[in-house]
Amino acid sequence: FQAPGFAEAPAARVEPAPQADGATDAPLGAARAQLHQNWIVAQTADGIVIVDQHAAHERLVYERLKAQRDANGIASQALLIPEIVELSEADAHRILAIADELAALGLVIEPFGGGAVAVREVPALLQRLNAAALIRDILDDLADQGASDRLRARVDAVLSSMACHGSVRSGRRMTADEMNALLREMERVPKSGQCNHGRPTWIELKLADIERLFGR
């Protein structure tokens, strides 16, 4: 597995979209523009495709994390400086109670006294992770799912939260190369057509649809 390549990075200007019209033969086409810093517009052979960059990338990270877990466990990376997250004592207790599960997912936490926990390792796939925000989301997941849920569902919920935190956000400019790499990976990963919540990550408007919008 490669590092995601679309993780949060300093905002940059969009590069000029490549004009190689041959790339439009691919199912999701050639990226031509990023609109409102979230919608990737690509030209296909006979239409245009609009991609929700955050939803698509979140799904790809989720699929990568699940595949890694199923293959040989999620690789973690130690933080140079552990990140201390302040919580209520009850929340600290709840999150530390599933520390073993989280460690199997690449997220290594330890008690740090009082309501605090120290995050020592994070999944290697998730660069520039905001560990505090992730841990609060995992606590929300736990509250939502309750104690009765099967472990697998709980783990998937944690992976889904990790994917959300590890994916490229709305509002981040992407270069043409990044956009095209995202489109090509979406073509490789069959489940990438739906986001983690079951909504489509891309839609296609055929030229015939566009002409219909124009009353043709």
Next chain:
Amino acid sequence: FQAPGFAEAPAARVEPAPQADGATDAPLGAARAQLHQNWIVAQTADGIVIVDQHAAHERLVYERLKAQRDANGIASQALLIPEIVELSEADAHRILAIADELAALGLVIEPFGGGAVAVREVPALLQRLNAAALIRDILDDLADQGASDRLRARVDAVLSSMACHGSVRSGRRMTADEMNALLREMERVPKSGQCNHGRPTWIELKLADIERLFGR
């Protein structure tokens, strides 16, 4: 009146779209991409606009020609070398019968013997005109409209044909500056929202519409 600026020219690569997000305040937004060499995609404050470049430009040229006719007559430009158009004798007779009307519209033709006519002057607004194709379209207009039509309707049909021949075609790459100039002129000309045949020249998808397409 300025020369159109969007007339046929050698195909060129699309320039990188300017990233000045401020331009998205304009009603028709900032051009971001040209898709399938006909659809201009622009980003507005709260959505995206898709423009049919040929239909929009044709309408603008038509409005310019009508305004020029109503103000002080359509300026013509003599061709360095008259263009000889071969027609049937009947067609040559029919087109020469309205030579005075055409001259008032900037299109000066003369008999050239047999079925041929010579085009000596063309409307200055219409650069790189294919005079033979225009004259054949005008003959079609005459056949469609019949002899009973009012002069004004006939003249408008001729202007409409002229606009079609003088406007930027589908299949011609436009630079970002050309696309933005087209958008700004469309904002100035109230009738530019419909093509000469009554169909819309642009449509807007609000972000809310796009999100609905994604099941949000």
